[in-house]
Amino acid sequence: MSEPANAVIEFRNVSYGLDSERVLLRELSLEVRRGETLVLLGRSGSGKTTTLKLVNRLLEPTAGEVRVEGRATTDWDAIRLRRRIGYVIQEVGLFPHFTVERNVGLVPAVEGWPADRIRARVRELLELVGLDPAWGARTPRELSGGQRQRVGVARALAADPPILLLDEPFGALDPLTRADLQREFRALEQRLGKTVVFVTHDLREALALGSRIALLEAGRLEGVFTPAEFLSARQGLAADYVAAFRTAEQSTSLRGEP
Amino acid sequence: MSVLDYFLRHPNEVLELTLEHLWMVGVSTLLAVAVGLPLGVLLTRRPGWKRAVLGGANVAQTIPSLALFGFLLTLPWLRQQRADYLAILALTLYALLPVIRNTHAGIAGVDPAVVEAGRGMGLTGRQLLFQVELPLAMGVILAGVRVAAVIGVGLATIAAAIGAGGLGEYIFRGVAMVNDQLILAGVIPAALLALAADFGLGLVEKRLRAA
Numbered sequence A: 001m002s003e004p005a006n007a008v009i010e011f012r013n014v015s016y017g018l019d020s021e022r023v024l025l026r027e028l029s030l031e032v033r034r035g036e037t038l039v040l041l042g043r044s045g046s047g048k049t050t051t052l053k054l055v056n057r058l059l060e061p062t063a064g065e066v067r068v069e070g071r072a073t074t075d076w077d078a079i080r081l082r083r084r085i086g087y088v089i090q091e092v093g094l095f096p097h098f099t100v101e102r103n104v105g106l107v108p109a110v111e112g113w114p115a116d117r118i119r120a121r122v123r124e125l126l127e128l129v130g131l132d133p134a135w136g137a138r139t140p141r142e143l144s145g146g147q148r149q150r151v152g153v154a155r156a157l158a159a160d161p162p163i164l165l166l167d168e169p170f171g172a173l174d175p176l177t178r179a180d181l182q183r184e185f186r187a188l189e190q191r192l193g194k195t196v197v198f199v200t201h202d203l204r205e206a207l208a209l210g211s212r213i214a215l216l217e218a219g220r221l222e223g224v225f226t227p228a229e230f231l232s233a234r235q236g237l238a239a240d241y242v243a244a245f246r247t248a249e250q251s252t253s254l255r256g257e258p
Numbered sequence B: 001m002s003v004l005d006y007f008l009r010h011p012n013e014v015l016e017l018t019l020e021h022l023w024m025v026g027v028s029t030l031l032a033v034a035v036g037l038p039l040g041v042l043l044t045r046r047p048g049w050k051r052a053v054l055g056g057a058n059v060a061q062t063i064p065s066l067a068l069f070g071f072l073l074t075l076p077w078l079r080q081q082r083a084d085y086l087a088i089l090a091l092t093l094y095a096l097l098p099v100i101r102n103t104h105a106g107i108a109g110v111d112p113a114v115v116e117a118g119r120g121m122g123l124t125g126r127q128l129l130f131q132v133e134l135p136l137a138m139g140v141i142l143a144g145v146r147v148a149a150v151i152g153v154g155l156a157t158i159a160a161a162i163g164a165g166g167l168g169e170y171i172f173r174g175v176a177m178v179n180d181q182l183i184l185a186g187v188i189p190a191a192l193l194a195l196a197a198d199f200g201l202g203l204v205e206k207r208l209r210a211a
Helices: A048-054 A077-082 A100-104 A106-110 A114-127 A135-138 A145-157 A175-191 A203-209 A228-231 A236-256 B003-009 B011-045 B048-061 B066-075 B085-110 B112-120 B125-162 B168-177 B180-210
Strands: A007-017 A023-033 A037-041 A063-068 A085-091 A163-167 A195-200 A210-219 A222-227
Touching: A007 A048, A007 A195, A007 A203, A023 A037, A023 A063, A023 A195, A023 A222, A037 A048, A037 A203, A048 A063, A048 A163, A048 A195, A063 B011, A077 A085, A077 A175, A085 A145, A085 B112, A100 A114, A100 A135, A100 A145, A106 A114, A106 B085, A114 A135, A114 A145, A145 A163, A145 A175, A145 B168, A175 A203, A195 A203, A203 B003, A210 A228, A210 A236, A222 A228, A222 A236, B003 B011, B011 B048, B011 B085, B011 B125, B011 B168, B011 B180, B048 B085, B066 B085, B066 B125, B085 B125, B112 B125, B125 B168, B125 B180, B168 B180
Parallel strands: A037 A195, A037 A210, A085 A163, A163 A195
Antiparallel strands: A007 A023, A007 A063, A210 A222
C-alpha cells in the first residue's frame, strides 16, 4: 500500500473493542497530515478518546492498524513511540510530589539530558506557555487550574516531540481561562508547527483550533470537514451540531436584549 | 515488691529482655516489608493473584498466635533452629498482611490521571513505579508498616512460650507465679515499646504524606 503524502498518523480500518459486544470504535480510516491540527469532535462515548489513545499505544487496535510516521504502532517500541508524542489530558495529571520544574523536565531527565540543559529547556518552556520561570520551584498544588494546564502543555512539549495529542485539555477550566488558553494554544501551534490531534466535544473550540474536524458518533467517523465546510453543512450530524450551536448563540443574544 | 522496685533491682535483665523483644519485632517487621512490599506491588500488576495472596496472608493472621509458635516447634528442620529465629518467622507471617494490603491499596489509590500521564509520556513500568507510584503510595504503605510493628510488639510476648525470650518472659513467669507485679514488669515496657513504635513511624508517615 502506498503512503499518502504527508500523513504523519494514519488509521487504516481500525476497530477497537473491549470484547465482541462492546465495540468502541468501528473501521476508522483517517489520516493526520504533517503540521495540521485535526480536531476529533463528538459526544462522550463517541470514541474520540479511544482514537487518541490508539495513537500513542495506550490502546492497541483489535483490528486494522494505526501507523505513526509510516510504521504501525504495534511495531514501535511503545516507550520510544510515546516519547515522540506529547500527551495532555483534561485532568492534567501533574506529579504532585514533584516541583513544576521536575514535572516539565521529567522526560528529558529520563532521556539522560545533562542537568543544565534540562534547566534551560524548562525555563524556555515555562516562558513559552506564559508562566514565570521562577514558578518552577513551586509544587502543582500551589497553582490554579489554568496554570496547571499550562504546565501540562509545557511538559508535553519538553522533549520537542513532533506530534501532540490533547484530550479535552481546557475542558475543566472556567470560560475566560479557557478562551485565553485556546488563543495562546493557537498562536503556539502556529509557531511550533507540530502535528496535533485535539479531542473536544465543544464545536466552538473545534472551529477555533482545527485545520480539519473529524466528527465521531457512536464509534463511527461521520466525516472530516474544514471549519468552513462544517459550518455550511446542510444535512447530517454536522448540520445538527451547527443548528444546536446557533440556537445556543441565539438564546444568549436574545437574553442580552432588554 | 512493686514493679518499680523490680526495675530498679534488675535493670540489666529488664534491658536485655527489652532488647530481645525489640530485635524480634524489628527484624520481623523488616522481613515483612522486604517480602510484603514486592508482593503488594505484584498484586497491582497481576490483579488475578490478589485473592490467593491476600487470602493466604489472611489465613496466617487467623491462626491463634500461641498455636502458630507451637506449630513451628513441631516442624522437622525448623525445630532445630534457634528459638528467636522461629519467633521471628511467626511474627513475620503476622506482619505480612498489613504490609501487602497497604502497599496494594496505596498504589491502587494513586490518581489514575497521574498514572495515565506518566504512561502517556513514555515512562517505563519501572520508572513509573519508582518515581511516581511508590513515592505517592509511601504514606499508606508506612501506615501498614506501623500497624504491623505495633501488632508485632504485642505478639512478640508470646515468643517466650517457645523460649525465644523477650518481655513475654516476665508475663509467663508472672502468670505461673500468680504475681501481678511480675506481669506488669513485662507489660509496661512492651506497652511503651508499642507506643514508641507507633509514634516514631507515625512521624515518618506524616512527613512522607506532607511531601
